[in-house]
Amino acid sequence: MRQRTFLAARIDQWSREHPRRLDLTLAGSMWLVFGLSSALAGLPAFLIATAVILPLVVRRRFPTAVLLWSAAAFGVQLMVVPIPLPANLAQAVVVYTVAAHVVSLPIRLLALGAALAGSVLAGLRWSTPPEYLVNVFKNAAFLGILSVLVWVIGNLVRGRQANMRALREASARLEESRLQRERFVVQRQRVAAAREIHDIVAHSLTVVIVQADGAEYAAEHAQPWDRGDAGRVFATIGRTARSALTEVRGVIEVLREADAEADGPGEPRGAGLGLAELRQLVDSVRAAGLAVDVDAEPAAFDDVPTAVRFAVLRVVRESLTNVLKHAGPYAAAHVTVTRAQGGIMVRVEDDGVGVRRADAIADHGSEPGYGLDGMRERLRALGGVLEAGPRPGGGFVVEAAIPVAVLSPSARPAGFAAAPGGMRRSGE
Template sequence: MDQRTFLAARADRWFRARPVRLDLLLTALTWLVLGLPGAALAGATGLLVATVTIAPLVLRRRFPVVVLCWSAAAFAGQLLLVPIPLPANAAQAIVVYTVAAHVGSPVVRMLALALAVTGCLAGGLRWSTPPDQTRNALVIGVTLAVCSVLIAVIGELVRGGRANVRELHEARRQRDRLAEQRRRMLAAAEIHDIVAHSLTVVIVQADAGGYAAGTTPSWRPADAGAVLSTIAGTARTALAEVRGVIAMLHEPESAEEPPGVAVHRDDVQRLVDAVRAAGLPVVVTGPPAWFDEVPAAVRLAVFRTVREALTNVLKHAGRDATARLTVERHGDAVRATVEDDGRGPDTTPPPGRGHGLAGLRERLDVLDGVLETGPAPDRGFRVSLTLPGVFGPDPGWLSGVPRDPRGTPDSQPGGGDR
């Protein structure tokens, strides 16, 4: 059964790729099966009429309107020359189907159907025999007309099915183009964030090193080495992250995944260490052990938000600022908060110049994430991210005390609401 289906599918694909050969084969078989009997039924005239009726089927796909007119003329000639129906009249049904299935103009399709119904009624009158000739004419004509309508309906369904398939293919191609465009835009935003953060750390370190070297008498080569080591480490990390983003762009199987390197709890800690090395004190509460168990997209969203917020603190909060990072769980949601006690929101870029947080909001939409930014309660600036539905409903966790996937309370500090 499977083998026959497979062979039928191969034959269907072969003929679809070669429609002219299919029509030639159909015409030859139709003439052999339905045309030759015309000679036995009506002599040479019947064979001639059958041949004239069937031969144009070779061109039925390329010139359906011309073949329709030819078929109508051939049928009119048959009514005049042959007093009986011929098997070759099935060719007219093929023409009606072809026009309904391949002609886009509704006027031409309705004309074909009208000609078919008219021919059926005329044939009923021509071919009916006594007694009760009128009744026989109506029965023959109406029966043939109903068959013609059904054939036209089948052609309409086939044409509509082809149109639907084309629209589906076009929609799929459009979806693929939009998905690829979205991946590239996300990758560009990710690379921008990586480069912006890394250059901020490098600039802060270089400025601090240059300032200390010029103003501090006790400046030593070891201090310069520490600054250069931080700069080199930051650059190497940024290079590895950019390579990870580019590598994911070249992997088709990652089309539904957000571009970026795999992020874990240790990566957040390394980010904090790099910011501390740049001179910004960071007080960390989290992320707890369950952070590595949440989906990769959630971990990446938290990492992006923390990186962008700490970068902004480095840029705008001032030298004496301190940042506080908290990653915790609220019910089935993950919340990450970065708050500083620096100079406050007046020093942040005015609207239209800073794109980091706006870009984060756009990328968080696919996760239903909520990003809240604004002045901190006392002083400074606050960035808070909430990602709902991360853990799914679990009544045992409604108390606010987070637990790892094995069901034991997480012992890490800041693991939940206190």
């Protein structure tokens, strides 16, 4: 229902929206009331009243020019007409207009000085004996006080309008800042989604390439060609592709969940992502020829946000993809997922020699958002930490600690402290 407003408020709003119409209405009304009534003092008085009132139509557009014109007309009135006119009220409107709408302080002071000088001259011209000097003082004081009050009111209105403009500008800046923050958040979500999809596709293509290369070699050199092996290869490729598609859809669901700021009512957090998806991921890597052993606590994923579950799968997927690429053809990997104090610990290690580990780190950490640096950045956003490096006895290890509650880096649990040589749970 539309809220009702007072008549004065509606008039004020209309006057702000149509200032020229207001000035035209004001000038026309004053001329009909005060201009015509000034004709009782004679034709010169009528002409002077008209000359004083009609310029009010452009008083906001040319306030200084209207002030000078009004002062000149008042001087002519003092010489031609021996009495005050009702149209002299228009000169008070001119003083108010200059005080309210002119930024220059000297011009505003000029208007005040002209009003005070006119008050003194009017007192001298319009006072009568026998107490002439007393009447001059009274008339000049009355007109001077009235002029000062009108001038002060105009300045107060100008200050209020300046404050309102400043508030509107500040509000506009705040709104623009809010829009920029929203655009920044949307851009970050898009970048995060692109990174996730890159990792998912990179891992899946690595498995598919290994399987396809193996199938191609077997088709050319193996005698005889085993149809069962070929079926297993294609089945692995199909499972990997379907798993990648599911994970890409999961990334989009996580973004939607972030927009909603809450999971659906009655639906457990992170539903559909857990040990089954972890084992499916490991099976796809095993099918590519890498021996992987998994040790995951059954309750590790209980009551865990979707973003944290995705982070666990990302760490395992990226680490095993690196093992496939760099650990050598006869490497074996071990994956450990345990529940620690307030979060999940992930450890992926291999015993391969492959290429030099320093080269592997440089290869995977050179581009922001990819490899180890990308994992660190994404875990940092969840309040987690990641350590990676060569094992003392050979091979490579990746360790990650991710809080169950998504925290800022300054609010990480005490049990997730990183120690030299890798992360350790408190108490170990």
